[in-house]
Amino acid sequence: KQEVTQIPAALSVPEGENLVLNCSFTDSAIYNLQWFRQDPGKGLTSLLLIQSSQREQTSGRLNASLDKSSGRSTLYIAASQPGDSATYLCAVQGAQKLVFGQGTRLTINP
């Protein structure tokens, strides 16, 4: 059974800092890994999708990496801004379903 863990559960950093969010999974037989953003009381917005054959994906100030063999992914956010404050979730796509981590609640302080 796939299990996805995100550490830390919460993170607070000053504006302008670069930061890394971590995601680990137990079963390396995956199709892809996705990072989502969720604002309070809202649905999820897809940020990046990394196929199992890829090592990283970039979108603007976001860079996500994938190491399938070790069961790890990181989301790197450069030059953080207060608007980046949200909960970030990673999810791993297996044969039939997407398994989510519990998320990291990120707060960027002005």
Add this chain to the structure above:
Amino acid sequence: SQTIHQWPATLVQPVGSPLSLECTVEGTSNPNLYWYRQAAGRGLQLLFYSVGIGQISSEVPQNLSASRPQDRQFILSSKKLLLSDSGFYLCAWSVGQGGDTLFFGSGTQLSVL
């Protein structure tokens, strides 16, 4: 472009009352459809998914049910709500299984009192 609509945004229901949450997708055909629940302090739990009209797979046994009467319509129902059914319900869709990103609706906050 594709859009997903989910309603209502919030709902307060007494224990034992029925439930019907609706989700529709526009701008695509034969999407895979999903219902997730996000309880306070917990991750997203997949409840149901559907790969076509009338085809529903249940992930978690409970007093909820799902139906797909039309290609782009997905309905979550209950005959009698329990306190434990409270949570944030999210509908989502994808083009295919296995390699495609998931697009989420804006969610329904359900409070069962």
